[in-house]
């Protein structure tokens with residue numbers, strides 16, 4: 001907790017003297033076992049720090065230089081997590097695809113974690129587009145337990161902006177990587193991060209980002225206004241000179257574009273049957289549950305959000321659902337019917353859905369029969 005608070009303090013630039021815990025720039029904290037609440041997903045930090053020094057980012061200064069954890073410790077942690085009943089692991093690092101420990105790379109590590117008995121889904125975040133090795137792509141594409149979803153932060157479609165951001169790839173190189181990924185697996189789900197209004201971004205430069213988003217058709221995107229962070233290279237060297245109204249207008253336009261694309265992506269899966277991993281109570285109502293959609297016949301379901309009218313039950317459990325309707329651009333849907341499903345050895349996505357039409361008693365019956373089936 002002290003470490004978590006200290007990290008938060010550093011990230012937020014808050015001067016909490018009572019939380020003065022210095023994080024080492026060299027330690028990987030491999031033997032610090034994190035607190036975990038019961039649930040479906042457990043996070044494992046596989047590396048600390050970052051060497052990339054993107055000009056807008058404070059991480060290299062707060063978390064120190066990049067260092068990878070011992071893979072044996074990570075796999076042991078994954079086994080412990082599986083014994084505790086977690087079904088999904090998300091491997092976490094600032095730049096996971098530069099993970100290195102002796103002769104282990106990230107492709108080998110994620111495969112070893114995905115092979116841990118009891119772990120049904122493995123995700124990871126975030127890779128950097130500058131060095132996405134083929135071995136990692138092949139692991140994602142071919143391993144049944146690794147989610148067919150890649151978060152690939154773009155930040156900008158303008159080469160000049162990418163240069164100022166120190167992202168070390170170009171618009172063209174990013175597009176080539178997307179093509180390579182989709183050639184290996186056409187139905188892979190891609191999401192991204194984009195910054196609007198970075199220092200000196202012109203209308204024409206923003207238009208390049210807009211065009212790339214339009215043409216790439218991500219399944220979802222996290223779109224931000226540029227906000228200067230103290231002590232970063234950008235804060236020291238560049239002027240945060242795009243006005244607030246212009247940043248807002250660009251974010252809004254891009255968000256509207258992405259919302260439409262996500263909606264179309266989600267509609268591709270109407271009437272299809274999908275496995276859902278029920279995770280727990282929905283945020284809006286404890287009388288409902290929330291689950292994540294996965295793969296069916298090797299098809300993805302994008303970022304569809306589903307809240308199942310399941311009531312309180314022992315989570316996690318798997319159900320099979322027919323998607324009835326997609327009601328919103330990035331994150332909504334309804335479920336028409338539910339049938340218990342065996343735990344499938346299929347890959348899953350981070351999609352969550354919304355269920356509003358199914359009567360509680362049907363869901364309850366299904367869940368009870370599933371529980372009986374499991375006994």
Ligand code: SF4
Nearest residue numbers: 050053054057059094
């Ligand atoms: S944005 Fe990501 S890759 Fe760039 S410096 Fe920050 S943590 Fe590293």
